[in-house]
Amino acid sequence: MSGIKALEEVIMVIGSKGSDGGYSVLTPHGLVHVPGNNPLMREAYAALVKANVKVQEIAQQQRAA
Numbered sequence: 686m687s688g689i690k691a692l693e694e695v696i697m698v699i700g701s702k703g704s705d706g707g708y709s710v711l712t713p714h715g716l717v718h719v720p721g722n723n724p725l726m727r728e729a730y731a732a733l734v735k736a737n738v739k740v741q742e743i744a745q746q747q748r749a750a
Contacts, residue, residue, distance in 0.1 A: 710717045
């Protein structure tokens with residue numbers, strides 16, 4: 686995936702939603718730019734968004750308890 690190792694921890698993904706302009710991915714080893722037309726990046730970004738939503742749901746449940 687364009688210089689990002691499969692097991693590398695992704696800290697933050699910066700990009701425009703729905704854009705083909707590419708993404709900047711912050712990892713513990715620095716900033717990596719990934720072209721927006723990379724299908725693996727789109728898949729990884731979608732998984733990251735889904736995981737973030739789940740974390741937010743869990744946090745809200747914990748606060749309510």
